[in-house]
Amino acid sequence: MKKAENIVVGISIGDLNGIGGEIVLKTFEDARMLEFCTPVIFASAKAMNFFKTHFNSEINFNNINNTNQIVSGKVNVFNCWNEPVAIEFGKEDLKIGEYAIKSLEVATKALKNNEIDVLVTAPINKHNIQSEAFKFPGHTDYLAQELEGESLMFMVTDTLRVGLLTDHVPVKDIVENLSEALIIKKINAVYNSLLQDFNIVRPKIAVLGINPHTGDNGVIGNEDDTILRPTLQKLKNEGKLVYGPYAADSFFGSNNYKNFDAIVATYHDQGLIPFKTLSFGQGVNFTAGLNKVRTSPDHGTAYEIAGKGVADENSFKEAVFAAIQIFKNRIDYEELTSNQLKKSNQKI
Template sequence: MPALPIIAISIGDPNGVGVEIILKTFQDKTMFEHCIPVVYANIDFVQKQQLLYSTQIPLSLVEGMPKQGVLNIAAIWKDTPELDFGKQTTMAGVTAFESLQAAAFAVQKKQADALVTAPINKATITSLNFPFAGHTHYLGALWGGDALMLLAHNTLRVALLTDHIPLHKVTAAITIDLIKRKAERLSKTLQQDFGCQIPRMALLGLNPHASDQGVIGNQDDAILKPAVAELKNQGVLLTGPFAADSFFGQKRYTNFDAVLSCYHDQGLVGFKTLAFGQGVNVTTGLPFVRTSPDHGTAFDIAGKGVANHDSFSAAVKMACTIYSNRQKTD
């Protein structure tokens, strides 16, 4: 492998902003100082959008080892997909899956060092080949491991006990074992990937006001607090449960290296209010590095040239940093 990490990039839904934010990211020539990017698509498809967005990035078809200083394109489609910006189509879902699969396989086969994924549309990508609720579960099944979804921006980090499941299933899913497993995984991630020597983590309560001493449910007292106590005995510094409604507004997250949220919107409403468009989605607990931007396909602005690429740029840089940190600890 070259000194710079090779980053495999999937394009996401072709009718969304995926290729636009990829091109805008590497329009900044300094990005090539961080990595060797390889986009899994075909060169005609990328070139067509380069003309649309008036970017001027050197493109190179991969033949053997990818090159430094260019946006490498690994050809995976026989035909160039037709663009239909902002529309959900079956073909777009197939195309997105083929790009993701090729990029993920490349990392698994050690042809690349990390994976960065542009946003998919879950409705169109769902198929017999992709019966998953998102990237996190797909990569967990493909690569193996106990995947944990983490959103990060600077020192604000929010991880999820449960991620893409319906709200009515959350309570039954949260057990002492789950909390312990996810907290241990988060603690290891903070040490290995983010350089936190003694990670300090906060746990948000499940019920309003963390159950108010049993007045509003008993799960916080019966499940969350015993899990915190058991982890403390093991030397894992998880504190809580904290009332979630005021936690972010009072900036209590600044006292911790990461926050562990009981369910998706509980943690990510706070995170995206504070850092939307700047954050990075990191899938931890897997044998390989995967990051993505903190937003979706943005169908409403796709093809208009106005998409903000900051989060995707941050995702590429964070993938490089995490890969480098893991190399130091292996």
């Protein structure tokens, strides 16, 4: 088992025409970051030197062609391609989408092979990544296929954690995607993540309703009564501290969210609008439930400001810190459960 030190953080570069290159540079221009981890940027020396020149960065890269060449205390750049790429900030480009996926695929392979410890993904454009070879709505769905476990989109800060029952699903299809099995699977993923990733011993979870006012006893839909409440009762019967469903419109404004370790929203905007309102620029998108740690910032490519040098790197930096901390927490949790198992076996 690897010790929680000198953690190797792999970084997929995302959309080269967006703000990914800028926020990566700004994050690691702070030399103190290298005391926490060893970064490996999956891109190319040519692309990263273009960003370095454009943004007047003083970073010195260690360019590598395989992970055996990673040097601690340096910002490593893994060459996923060698040819020059025409970077045009703010432009949506299918060719650029191909390079974003190439970076992601090489980084994911390194993660699966334990050549890096965690993965932090810079923003992609969900449209220009689509091809015959890559038909996923985004990072989460791809990583769910490539890694072991049941993935969960989990938006986190130090004080707020929001999970989703359905993520990138059209509003008109939300209800038909909900089932007892899905709800149990997702809430269990939140519960287990709180235990092993955040070291919370007795997690308290709030679940938001499907319909306005949780259906008002069937006046505004009956799905809360027929699907959600019975399923939550089953989880409560297992001893889990799961509460709800709560009416989503007043839940955050009343500060009720502060009484729970995590909130589970029924659909994307129900959870992400309040999350980003309360924590934009500090939030982290964590793909919980998988056997490897992946995080990303809580924003997109931001074409409108790309190349201007004004992008805020704080969310990306928080994503790096979160990946490191979750990796350490998992090591602590494994040691704790292993020791408990040994004690249990000794009693037998």
